[in-house]
Amino acid sequence: MKIRELYPDVITEDTSCEYKAVLNQDNPIKWAKTLIGYANDKGGTLFVGVSNDGEAFGIDLEEVDKTKLLISRINDRHIFPHIKISYMMRSVDYNAEHFVLAVKVAPADSVIRYREGDYNETVFIKGDGNATPATPEEIISLSKRKYGIDNETSEVAYTDNLWSEYLNLCKEYRQDKSAPTMKELQNEEIVSKDGYAKSGFIMFSDNYNEDDTMICCRLWKGKNKTGIVLDSSRLRGSIANVFTNALNFIERNTKTGWVKTENGGRDEIRSYPKEAVREALVNAIAHRDYSISGTQIDVDIYSDRIEIVSPDSWLLPKDYNAYPAGSIPSIRRNAIIAACLDVANLMERGGTGFQTMIESYKFSPDEIQPVVSIYPGFLNLRLYDRLYRDEAIELDLEGLTAGEKVMAILKMEGPKPIKELQTSLNYRSRSQFLNEVINPLMESGDIYRDGKPKSPTALIKIKR
Template sequence: MRITELYSDVITEDMHYEYKAKLNPENPVKWAKTIVGFANGEGGIIFVGVSNVGEAFGLDLTEIDQTKNLIAIVNDRHIFPHVKIGYMLRSIDEEAERFVLALKVSPSHSVVRYREGDFNETVYIKGDGNSVPATPEQIISLGKRRFGIDNEVSEIRYVESEWTEFLNLCRLYREDGSVPSLKELQSEEVISKDGYAKSGFLMFKDDYQGEDSLISCRLWKGKNKTGIVLDSGRYKGSLAKVFREAILFIKRNTRMGWMKTGKGGRQNLWAYPMEAVREALVNAVAHRDYSIAGTQIDIDIYDDRLDIVSPGSWLLPRKYEEYPLGSIPSIRRNTIIAACLDVANLMERGGTGFQTMAESYKSSSQEKQPVVLIYPGFLDLRLFDRLYETTSDEVRDLSGDGLSDTEKVIQLLKTRGPMPVRELQALLNYNHRGAFLEKVINPLIVENIIYRNGSSKSPKSLIVLR
């Protein structure tokens, strides 16, 4: 008898159905991985007493009892968390002596693992007709899809040499320049007691290739996205790596000016305080909703402001401006990612990151204060350019002083720091890159006043004042 005669909707083995002749008690992982795979997916049915080609020969009642007992033992001893399984019987003969046993596996609300011994756990996912071990990225996706968290234990052991980007981040921002010990990482629950990395910590691993770590950066000429893109970068990989790349992008596109001090001197002033930039980016990385597929963190630098936009709704009951400064509650959407940033001395505890941003703008006017813009499904942390009112029109002001184009470039580089070729070209109103290079840039390079950092053929190459 064919299985299709008992179950008319079952055509072949696929993502929802699988056939087993018998369940071998000597090698339970051969069939238990299918249970785990179904539980980690949308659920499914295993038909026992059916050949690989769909021929139903059935089991007698004694064999069925033995099979159900075996499943119960394996589920109890090897499958964690335990899976919900229902049973159905259908007779294949008129005498009702032999039956096909159908195991209906329900989808789990958590990531299910098959455990052999004390330290060997495997997460299986269902393929088309088979079950295979999940990759680290698939385990992360499973955890996010299930309940939006990042603290599932993976089967990847922590090895320092495979987390060098994260350790370098710790050296950069920890006050003593140290790296965390295994015990410290376990104390922060970034790593399990037996040395396995949590799924959120895998996103800091050197070889992480998930699309969900992407940060897209753009520098615009103008105050909106209808202008020219002067510089851009798309960074993905380890969260530690993309964080540092994004900080460097912002830094190289942030102007440097000065302000008068009380004693008549001058104090250097970044257009965007680097401590505010760091806190805003940390907040975006720590609290974005990584379960929304196809999204990214967007960083857009305009003439007058910097926007860091991350996917995910505002988690607090009241709007940002309704909380007094320093009293914003700390709610973490991604506990392990936040813990990793804690370890690196980047994550401010208790919601004080917002206070740090405000403190860095304390000398600025009210309209320049950082704001949090809340939209359905995403947040925009906005920082304003503290130098915009006095330096947004440098080229026009300089031209009024009768400066040549080469003198304008020198003055701009002194004011802003290194700048891309095409931004300088746009600010000096040159329509043709070749003419700009020939008349302005190349003579300054020959005179050893400036140098180019990057390819001579790239409009993104930075021009640096010697």
């Protein structure tokens, strides 16, 4: 029996249908790439129990059940986001002992990829009879046609009072300090025409408390994670809230120095340019892979650098080293989240984020230029401390009061134990140092103690 006798509309293998005798469970990518190719196109059907020449010999019910379980397992473990599949069976004999199983794949709203091993990912597209890895140009084109997992219309109606944190973020960063109107949000497709928030915009709402927006921040003593954690924070909540709190964590745990000018004055210089830190954090939030459960964005501050690591995959087939940091093609994984950041004036549609980071380091030596690293399942943005190696920048305490000296040290070198500050200011008496310097600064709200009063590990930190 030929397949067209069971399914009259099927003539031959093409971009919408393909035949398989059985599905190989030891090498699933051979057939899974076909399912992915269908999902990335207009959908399609994979017929199991059919030879290459269209002969429908069928498989028994036990094999049908095994095939369905195999497809379900591969879809759950290797295909992201998961594809929508339905099944249809038709018998090939009068006794109904053997069947052709039609595996129908629905077109996906987002770019589907196959994840193998330790998160190496490939995007497949369907050609005439074959599914092949997509080229960079094809991925970019596909991304423009598809929606992300953040683009589903929710049942939550948009109201200002449920998005106050996001509106405050917009007021802080938009040039005119205004909040976006409903019309503007609808024009950007953040809110539907009927007034309902898209799933990505829900992640900016005040009451959002899922783990997928988590950012874990740590301050390390030294250049690696074998050192002591001096400060840490696990941030949860709306994207607007965790973004603001992550910036505050970085601000309070990085240094500010001064460089002497020719006329005897001094100019303030930060370890990390504000715009570079902001762009790196925005990039991590906008492009992270929210389909990888149990992960978060990590912000690690070392003595010489900041590393912002986000769950991500390199969708472009060409190795990332082939793209200079300032000219990496912009592929928006999360269109609605990116649009929300764009409306808040935190992200430009031109994909200039990396270029902004490079520009902010234009007067720095080559060895401390921003670095983008890709390793399985994650993307690492590394910013180097501009004060760490620059001998021209020094901590000048001359002419400052004791309180000003403490503030200068904390800004330049980060949080310090009281004993270390006492030694730096040449105070012999701890009680005198506390009464004359530390306590007044704490009472004025300039600093605070992180830890118990008598604990040797307690740190004095700037309150921001």
